[in-house]
Each structure stands twice: as C-alpha cells, then as structure tokens.
Amino acid sequence: xxxxxxxxxxxxxxxxxxxxxxxxxxxxxxxxxxxxxxxxxxxxxxxxxxxxxxxxxxxxxxxxxxxxxxxxxxxxxxxxxxxxxxxxxxxxxxxxxxxxxxxxxxxxxxxxxxxxxxxxxxxxxxxxxxxxxxxxxxxxxxxxxxxxxxxxxxxxxxxxxxxxxxxxxxxxxxxxxxxxxxxxxxxxxxxxxxxxxxxxxxxxxxxxxxxxxxxxxxxxxxxxxxxxxxxxxxxxxxxxxxxxxxxxxxxxx
Numbered sequence: 403x404x405x406x407x408x409x410x411x412x413x414x415x416x417x418x419x420x421x422x423x424x425x426x427x428x429x430x431x432x433x434x435x436x437x438x439x440x441x442x443x444x445x446x447x448x449x450x451x452x453x454x455x456x457x458x459x460x461x462x463x464x465x466x467x468x469x470x471x472x473x474x475x476x477x478x479x480x481x482x483x484x485x486x487x488x489x490x491x492x493x494x495x496x497x498x499x500x501x502x503x504x505x506x507x508x509x510x511x512x513x514x515x516x517x518x519x520x521x522x523x524x525x526x527x528x529x530x531x532x533x534x535x536x537x538x539x540x541x542x543x544x545x546x547x548x549x550x551x552x553x554x555x556x557x558x559x560x561x562x563x564x565x566x567x568x569x570x571x572x573x574x575x576x577x578x579x580x581x582x583x584x585x586x587x588x589x590x591x592x593x594x595x596x597x598x599x600x601x602x603x604x605x606x607x608x609x610x611x612x613x614x615x616x617x618x619x620x621x622x623x624x625x626x627x628x629x630x631x632x633x634x635x636x637x638x639x640x641x642x643x644x645x646x647x648x649x650x651x652x653x654x655x
Contacts, residue, residue: 474520605639
C-alpha cells in the first residue's frame with residue numbers, strides 16, 4: 403500500500419497485473435496506472451501473445467472521437483455509424499484492444515469510450531465475444547500529458563496501480579540479455595531502478611531507461627567506440643544524473 407497525493411492505493415507488480423489481464427480482461431475493462439517507463443505496454447502485449455490474441459492499439463494522444471465511434475453512413479433512409487476497422491474487423495474473432503495513454507484523452511474522447519469500456523459495444527455493434535479491453539496510462543502526479551479522468555469513465559473500469567519490483571525486473575533483464583554491469587548495479591542499488599519523476603525535463607531512471615541504456619552501450623561496444631566519455635554521455639543522457647555518476651564510476655574502476 404502507498405500514499406500518492408494523499409490517496410491510499412494498493413499496488414501490484416507487473417506479473418500480477420499480467421495474471422489479472424489474462425484472467426478477466428475478456429469480461430472486465432482494466433486500466434493500468436503507473437509512472438512512465440515501468441513496462442505497462444509490454445505487459446499487455448505479452449499477456450495477449452500468451453493467450454494467442456492479436457493486439458490492436460489506440461494511442462490516446464493521437465485519436466479523435468470518430469476513431470472510436472466511427473463515421474456515419476447512409477443506409478436506406480437511416481444513418482448508421484460504422485466503427486473503424488481496428489475496433490471492429492470484418493473477421494469477428496476475439497482480440498486484445500489496448501487503449502494506450504487513456505488518461506491523456508480529451509473529455510470528448512473519454513466520453514466516446516464509455517460504452518466500449520462498460521458494454522463492449524460500439525454504437526449498435528458488439529465487440530467479438532472474448533475480446534479483451536485493457537487501458538494504460540500515467541498518473542496525474544507524474545507530470546506527464548495527463549488529464550482528469552471523468553467520474554463516469556472511472557466507474558467503468560477496474561483501476562490497477564502498478565509498482566516496480568526489482569526481482570521481477572532482474573529476472574526479465576537476465577532473460578533479455580541486459581548487460582551484467584547494469585544488472586549488478588541495480589542489485590546493489592535497488593532504488594536506482596525507478597526514481598521519482600523530476601520537476602524539470604531531464605532524464606530520470608526507470609526500468610525502460612536502464613534497458614535503453616544497456617542497448618545503447620551494446621551498440622557502442624559492438625562498434626568498438628565505447629570509451630569512458632561515450633559511456634558517460636549515454637548514461638547521463640538516459641538515466642538520473644546521480645545514478646549515471648555512480649554507475650559510470652563503477653564501470654570505469
């Protein structure tokens with residue numbers, strides 16, 4: 403349990419969230435909330451892949467209301483809204499509908515999602531039985547592009563707060579070829595895996611940032627250009643300055 407902006411919330415890990423998605427996303431709409439860079443999107447995709455479902459995504463910052471409700475078409479003497487193909491494909495097979503950055507949606511787009519989240523319906527059309535509906539986004543206190551969620555939308559989803567789990571990340575890192583020096587650094591500095599979102603627009607440490615740094619270092623090493631100045635430039639450009647300083651000092655020792 404944690405206290406965020408004077409609100410008590412219960413948090414779970416990504417693996418626990420993945421289990422919930424696979425268990426109930428076909429019946430209950432879920433909204434995963436966490437700071438940036440924790441791995442929400444990858445978790446949704448992995449859950450869908452495990453279940454053999456194609457994953458179709460809508461990005462909250464890049465859609466308009468008609469991307470959800472569809473556009474009208476005149477059939478006979480009636481106008482019928484035709485949903486977009488990404489939400490209602492011709493082949494009525496179940497899929498995972500991932501609404502990324504839902505808290506970044508404008509109020510009119512949030513409203514367009516109401517029937518989709520609660521009733522699995524787009525106008526007159528129902529989603530194929532077995533379709534998952536999962537949303538994700540950042541929290542207001544993370545200073546990301548986030549708007550207030552309407553009470554009507556909040557009442558249509560189960561909100562799941564995600565926390566970073568060091569052991570889970572290290573297991574993932576080991577299975578995905580993350581550099582040993584970064585893994586060793588996180589083992590000895592657990593707090594460095596996830597830092598608070600800074601007030602200024604500067605790099606900060608997250609699971610995504612460390613994975614990205616590891617990949618960048620691997621590329622530089624493969625090209626035989628990984629010197630101490632290059633390492634420092636990459637580290638200070640991707641993770642929190644205090645973590646970059648200590649990591650580079652250890653790597654250079």
